Amino acid sequence: MSPFAFLQKGPLWQIRGNASPAAATIQRAGSPLRGRPGPLPGQPGECVLPMDMSAKVLDLLEQGALPGRSALVACIDLYSAPEAEALRAALFARARAVARACFGRHIFVRGLVEFTNICRKDCYYCGIRRGNARAARYRMSPDHILACCVNGWNLGFRTFVLQGGEDPLFSDDVLAALVARIKAACPESAVTLSVGERSAASYAYLRRAGADRYLLRHETADATLYARLHPADQTFAERVRCLHDLKHAGYQTGAGMMVGLPGQTTEHLAKDLEFLYRLRPEMVGIGPFIPHNDTPLADFQAGSVARTLVMLALARLMLPRALLPATTALGTAAEDGREKGILAGANVLMPNVSPRENRKKYMLYNGKLSDGDEAAENMASLRRHIAALGYEIRMDRGDYAAGEGLPQACPRPPKAGA
Ligand code: SAM
Helix, strand or coil: CCCCCCCCCCCCCCCCCCCCHHHCCECCCCCCCCCCCCCCCCCCCCCCCCHHHHHHHHHHHHCCCCECHHHHHHHHHHHHCCCCHHHHHHHHHHHHHHHHHHHCCEEEECEEEEEECCCCCCCCCCCCCCCCCCCCCCECCHHHHHHHHHHHHHHCCCEEEEEECCCCCCCHHHHHHHHHHHHHHCCCCEEEEECCCCCHHHHHHHHHCCCCEEECCCECCCHHHHHHHCCCCCCHHHHHHHHHHHHHCCCEEEEEEEECCCCCCHHHHHHHHHHHHHHCCCEEEEEECCCCCCCCCCCCCCCCHHHHHHHHHHHHHHCCCCECECCHHHHHHCCCHHHHHHHCCCCEECCECCCHHHHCCCCCCCCCCCCHHHEHHHHHHHHHHHHHCCCEEECCCCCCCCCCCCCCCCCCCCCCCC
16 A cells, blocks of 8 residues: 555645534633644534634634634634635735734845755755665755856845755765855855754854755644655654754744645644744745655645735734735736735745756745745746735845834734743
8 A cells, every 4th residue: 555545635624513603712821722633523623613713713813812723723724715806815815914014015036045955954845865876966065056146136135045865965064165166256145044953052053154045835834734745754854943943043043834735634733833933933934835746746736825925924913023924825826816815914035046057947836936926036027026016125134123114003923932
């Protein structure tokens, strides 16, 4: 039997059955229950939220409180339902208002360098996993990576995201030297690393070398689902250990998840929100799962764009100042996915500054975009499209909570660890 037989195919989403709305448990900030999940489905307290209760859930998120698990589940299902377009529009308007209170109409851009697709990890969903013998592998030299950043700097970029598979050649010393060279050659710029799981000492070393930010999605906050999507030597506990070490090392830290993973339920997505609530990441990457033909999950359907946008909007309400990208996966899953992301509360875009010949090889999932507005050389077109939405591209560093001109009215998130 296939090791993936446990994963059901077909639609994973449905509205839950009736239960008393009054039974929805809401955890209030400061209550002794804060930070503990609400009742599980099937237990007393499971419910479908009518619209007024769902608005209450949004109020609580905006006030910095964590609604109970069942309330979150019902809220995600209610807003993601195919027929709930008007409701979704209201949610997105609310998320946009929060983003605008914090960032005005600014959309920050980051120059993305996908510098190696060689990876020692074997995530079942990922096109560059070690086990994919059909992937055309490449690795850029440090000189070449630096040249891409300098080119990006000349185009006006002031943040560079170095992303890659877990390529053993990029040891701590190689990466540290590279970060230092980028910081020297590209004054006033921020360097974000996204190179997977490393030791606490490694994270601290790279931070000392000048890296400012680190992206490491938690992928899913459910340890059992995580175990089903990764080989036994890749555990959720280790992923969480890394995220905590990154925070401890002083990085602006990015977590995030895929929406619509095979076997993922709404309960899992509620757990993702709870996880983000507790971790308080400065950045959150949320994108739909998209299958890749040469992975064990090739035959599963892609995640829903609507549901992904709902998760983005809820994350915006929960973490008002977080830097939330409208991800490439969102842009790949829907023609106007990037625009929809911004209209659901996203405030970051990551145009690709990698060499053209490599972009097609960094194929994490089928059809991954790398041309058009995804490409840094097409900034003029991107600017026009963003301006047409009523937003303005900002090339400055756009650090967490440190942007100039942030309105005082911006709601303050609870303290880290609260
Ligand atoms: N190795 C680094 C890491 O583990 O964080 C960075 C590279 S990894 C390929 C970047 C992200 O791509 C992952 O965190 C995952 O969420 C996303 N990704 C991989 N496969 C995907 C798929 N099939 N659909 C959507 N996103 C995917």
